[in-house]
Amino acid sequence: MHKIKRYCNILSLFFILFCFPGCTIEPVETDLLLPVDFSNVPKNMVLTNFNTDKIEIRIQAHPDLIELINKKNIHYPVDLYTDLEFDPAGDSDSIEPGSYFIPVEGKRIPINRGIKILSINPSYLSVKLEKKVSKTFKITVPYIGMPAKGHIALDAATEPSSMKLIGAASLIQSIKELKTKPIDITNVNESFKKKIPLDLENPSIISSSDPIIIVSVQIQQQRISKTIKNIPIQIWNSTLKVTIEPSTITIKIKGPFETLNNKKITDQIYSFIDLKGLAPGVYARHAYINIPWDLMMTNAVPQVFTIKIE
Numbered sequence: 001m002h003k004i005k006r007y008c009n010i011l012s013l014f015f016i017l018f019c020f021p022g023c024t025i026e027p028v029e030t031d032l033l034l035p036v037d038f039s040n041v042p043k044n045m046v047l048t049n050f051n052t053d054k055i056e057i058r059i060q061a062h063p064d065l066i067e068l069i070n071k072k073n074i075h076y077p078v079d080l081y082t083d084l085e086f087d088p089a090g091d092s093d094s095i096e097p098g099s100y101f102i103p104v105e106g107k108r109i110p111i112n113r114g115i116k117i118l119s120i121n122p123s124y125l126s127v128k129l130e131k132k133v134s135k136t137f138k139i140t141v142p143y144i145g146m147p148a149k150g151h152i153a154l155d156a157a158t159e160p161s162s163m164k165l166i167g168a169a170s171l172i173q174s175i176k177e178l179k180t181k182p183i184d185i186t187n188v189n190e191s192f193k194k195k196i197p198l199d200l201e202n203p204s205i206i207s208s209s210d211p212i213i214i215v216s217v218q219i220q221q222q223r224i225s226k227t228i229k230n231i232p233i234q235i236w237n238s239t240l241k242v243t244i245e246p247s248t249i250t251i252k253i254k255g256p257f258e259t260l261n262n263k264k265i266t267d268q269i270y271s272f273i274d275l276k277g278l279a280p281g282v283y284a285r286h287a288y289i290n291i292p293w294d295l296m297m298t299n300a301v302p303q304v305f306t307i308k309i310e
Helices: 002-022 063-070 080-084 169-174
Strands: 028-039 045-047 054-061 076-079 098-103 116-121 124-140 151-153 157-159 162-168 192-197 212-217 219-221 223-236 242-245 248-256 270-274 281-285 288-290 296-301 305-309
Touching: 028 063, 054 063, 076 080, 080 098, 080 124, 124 169, 162 169, 223 242
Parallel strands: 028 076, 223 270
Antiparallel strands: 028 054, 045 124, 054 116, 098 124, 124 162, 151 219, 157 212, 192 212, 223 248, 242 305, 248 296, 270 288, 281 305
């Protein structure tokens, strides 16, 4: 019984190996889209985005081969130096910037035997080469949003402060300013550091060093002015009857936003006149103003007071 089963398996394998090629399954046609793989770009050149990046081929083959090739990642190879250098033993510096048309050759397409190429589109690849240049730019940091009320954001400092970019001459020359990605400072009330990438829109432009930038954002409180009215004038060092005209003073002070909006701090402001050693009579005197150390008085009204001591 085992011998019969083994004999049947051998017959099945024989049928698969030797009879299958002679089967009458008709070949089928299909289209394939192949990315173009550009290599060996001349060292002083840059391949711009203005090129043919895909070709379409129509093929005919057995369905099994069609299924097999659909699973492969096939590219059409182009060696730019070899294709554009008229003298392969020459110097690549002889290749000039400009637009070129390179014929598409079926023999370069890496496909299996038994697959027939019916058509190739396009028949020429369009390629544009530009001179490779470099330029150093100062790095700037754009902000989005606004910091917390009463605060301002100073221009950010970056590490490094500048960077060399390398790329096609037309692209490098079109860059007016080298920026990082924007930093959101919405409702921020203190300084911070952050790592952020350069905002390079064109991937063909490369930086000479790490494109991740360390950004230091300085947030400061705004210095604002505030008027405090009708501060009573205190009398110091007198037991006699004293009248003051006027009896209050109005001052204007300047300082950090949070300080001037802190009532506990502004309540520490007071005014006084020291009458020590003065006999009864009428006097003209200036008032002293006590304000916290981080505030500055910019004006006071009135500046002179009439003192009557009885």
